[in-house]
Amino acid sequence: MVLLIGLGLVQIAGLTIHALDRMDVQRMAQTRDAAVRVISMYRSVVLAPRERQAAVVAEFDLRDGATVWLSDLPIAEPLPVMDPAAQRQFRGAMLLVPVPVEQRPREFVLRGGADAEHIAVALRLPEGSKWLNATLEMPPPRPWHSQNFFSAFMMMTVTAAVLTLWAVRRLIAPVATLAAAAEALGRNVNAPPLPETGPLEIATAARAFNTMAGRIRRFVLDRTFMLTAIGHDLRTPITRLKLRAEFLEDDELRAKMLADLDEVEAMVASILSFGRDVAADEPVTPVDLPELARTVLDETADAQPDFAERLSYSGPDHLTVRVHSLAMKRALSNLVQNALAYGGNACVRLVPPEAGQLILVIEDDGPGIPAIELERVFQPFHRVENSRNRETGGSGLGLPIARNILRAHGGDVKLINREGGGMRATVILPV
């Protein structure tokens, strides 16, 4: 844009210079033309016999509104005396006209010129005191008067604009590619590397970007590996503890211990699934989404029969979507669990697809959370201030996992406080 404005300014400046130059040239040509005419008339008059002079003047073939006459006095009014610069120019022009020296005028008066549209010249005839007066039209210069000028100018402008645009595009394209690659890396750490081609600076930038992406990838892999290792190492002690608990004579103690161990196991499982790459784990298959949602609710009800009455689904009975089935189930399950933990109930509503995406909302009637927390709860291990969630055994990973999974599907999930109380988790999924 800046470049185009600059280009426009340059064109205007060029045009002005051209116009001024052309005006000068036109003026000069007019002056010379006028000088030639005046000198040749003077010559004709001088060469004629004295008594024929008036007749010669009358016979001049005058065009362009010029007038010529003989008089005793040089022309005076109404034109002002010509300014010195123009006088010099005119005198110079008269000197250039090739005539014998004796036929040159000795004395003359110049009037008009400059901005006036005509000039007047008075020349004293050699013998006697007669003056030859002439007025000549000097049309104002017309700088634009050229048939080719306009088209040539337009062609130049358009060519310059096109070339500028092309060059700018060429320079900017790699930057756009870089931006797209950074965006893709944010969504998928295994996005393909940038081609390291093009101008030197661009290739260097691409190489640096690829190196950075590689480091991030390694970092993510390390993290995944570490989490998986932790998960595996915890398996053995948890298994032992569960077996040991079976030997406790106190039934209540045993039940509580097993419940604790289940909780530990659930946390480890959620850490594992947070570290895991959704797409690498299972293929995309067609799944009946409403049944998936109902199954999630049924499983929740089976696990927590006290809440069975506070879970509901509404929406179409069948709708096929292509997703990572287990991952999607986990995402919905986490959202339902979250609603249950914070709000004490969960209403799942499916809005049929429109414009290529479907919306699934999970609502509860709880107190909601402060607006500032609505995004923060998607950060791993973040806990809302004064959270009562601790007692429900959340790992702090439920919502981050849900968002990871949905984003891996090209969708997303957002939380809002509903008007009139309660929370709403809105899931958007492309179909």
Place this chain on the structure above:
Amino acid sequence: MSSETAPTSGVMPHILVVDDDRETRELLARFLERHRFRVTAVRDSREARRVWPLGHFHLIILDLMLPGESGLEFARWLRGFSDVPIVMLTAMGEQTDRIVGLELGADDYVPKPFNPRELLARMRAVLRRVGEPAEARAEASPRTLRFSGWTLDLARRRLLNPDAVEVPLTGGEYDLLVALVERANRVLTRDMLLDLLRGRQAGPFDRAIDVAVSRLRRKLDDNGRQSQLIKTVRGGGYVLAADVERA
């Protein structure tokens, strides 16, 4: 290495436990002995191969993650000449292990860390299946079961509708449906179904079965006035009325 043997008795099933953690092994042995099993416990597949000919085992509990030869390789070796039931212990959520394990002919899998009582329930269910008529066992470990246009993908634990779209099931619903389909056109008693759901449900089991069946009927589009696919047998239990194709 360590092997513990309960007092010999003709009716007590003999279990071979293969797990590399000594504590787990010993605890599991003690736990199972308490529940009237005879247990031999070994630490890896080398020892398992050694003790295999020495006892008549009714069931093997096999950890997939073993030092040296993996549990999968051992299972492959064993399947070469024996169809003794195998219950595999897999890592949490490692789908591939489970799928490969089931393809190799494991009868069931339990993710580790397991709930001892759930393991017990699975073992009993597997042993009961073994005790059934031979033809049911002979056709065991198919990869898919087809009935009335529906497909059960046993490796991935999925139900596919006639359009090959997955219809998600809860764990209990899946086990129930597999039991019904495997014994199609035969009545399943409440006792058998209870075993399947035990350890999964927190609520009262009796009601849970009815609830699971009604959900299954809904998911199978079988909830008209008169259910055609899963029929209720008065006083007895349920029967799946369909021809089943195994592949």
